[in-house]
Amino acid sequence: MLEPRKNSVAHLATSFKILTRRFTDLALVGAALGLMVMGRVDVALIERVRVTTVDAVAPLLDALSQPTATVSIIIDRVQKHIVLDREMTFLRQENDRLKHWRNVALHLETKNQKLQKLLNFTPDPALNYISARVIADPGRVFVRSMVLNSGSSSGVREGQVAITGDGLLGRVVKVGYQSSRILLLTDINSHIPVITELSPSRAILVGDNYDRPQLAHLQAITEVTVGERIVTSGHGGAFPPGIPVGKVVSAAEGNVRIQPFVDMSNVEYVRVVESGLSGFLPMNPNFLKGDKNP
Structure with missing residues (x-):
């Protein structure tokens, strides 16, 4: 009886093993399919979670970025205010200085008027200006002159003084009628009554066709220093007084040379002065032809 039982047990064990193998294979295949499906499902889920998280955090990031931009704007404005404050301080100081000198000028003007009344002083005639442009510079060896684009039609007449801002x-x-010619102070035919500001001493500025005219007819006791300013004296009624002419650049052995304030090589616009003075004699036409003799 034991033999039939053993055979049946062995048969059952064999059948169970075969069944187990089949179900195991099916389980593995199902697990593999499940993992594949779950992998795809997880990717989509992760993507949805990521998008949802970004959407949720975006307002927070925006709120955090706005204070940063606001702080940057505030810092920039503070820096600008600091610069403006410094400039305002400088302008206030400069304005205070200008007010001081204005008060000094008004005081001196009042004092000058009182002194003029005491001396019965007759003021110089008022100056009128005619603006003109240099259109030619036909300087030759013996004549240094310039041609202006204004003539009698603009009120220009012989004997008037030509100046620049310098x-x-x-x-x-x-x-x-529509043009005029001016004789430069460096020309050999130019003789201008001047006065030294520091000495002060009268003299004649004599042109010699060089860039630095000579100061002539100075008093023997006059000591002219280098750097001293020279202005028109107004004597003889030819030039209004006080027009800046130049400064002394050399004073060796009585040969005093003046450097004009005006750069003759760089003149574009000129002001012709009408002062009401009539101290000029008519110019000899031969002068403009290069003849050095009157």
């Missing part, structure tokens, strides 16, 4: 340039010697 000082004296020369005087008008020939006038046409």
Whole structure:
């Protein structure tokens, strides 16, 4: 009886093993399919979670970024205010200085008026200006002159003084209807009554066709220093007084040379001065032709 039982047990064990193998294979295949499906499902889920998280955090990031931009704007404005405050301080100081000098000028003007009344002083005639442009510079060996685009039609006449913003340039010697010619102070025919500011001493500024005219007819006891300013004296009624002419650049052995304030090589616009003075004699036409003799 034991043999039939053993055979049946063995048969059952064999059947169980075969069944187990089949189900195991199916389970493994199902697990593999499940993992594949779950992998795809997880990727989509992760993507959805990521998008949802970004959407949720975006307002927070925006709120955090706005204070940063606001702080940057505030810092920039503070820096600008600091610069403006410094500039305002400088401008206030400069304004205070200008007010001081204005008060000094008004005080001196009042004092000057009182002194003029005491001396019965007759003021110089008022100056009128005619603006003109240099259109030609026909300087030759013996004549240094310039041609202006204004003539008698603009009120220019012979004997008027030509100046720039730097000082004296020369005087008008020939006038046409729409043009005029000025003789430069460096020309050999130019003789201008001047006065030294520091000495003060009268003299004649004599042109010699060089860039630095000579100061002549100084008093023997006069000591002219280098750097001293020279202005027109107004004597003889030819030039208004006080027009800046130049400064002394050399004073060796009585040969005093002046450097004009006006750069003759760089003149574009000129102001012709009408002062009401009439101290000029008519210019000899031979002067403009290069003849050095009157």
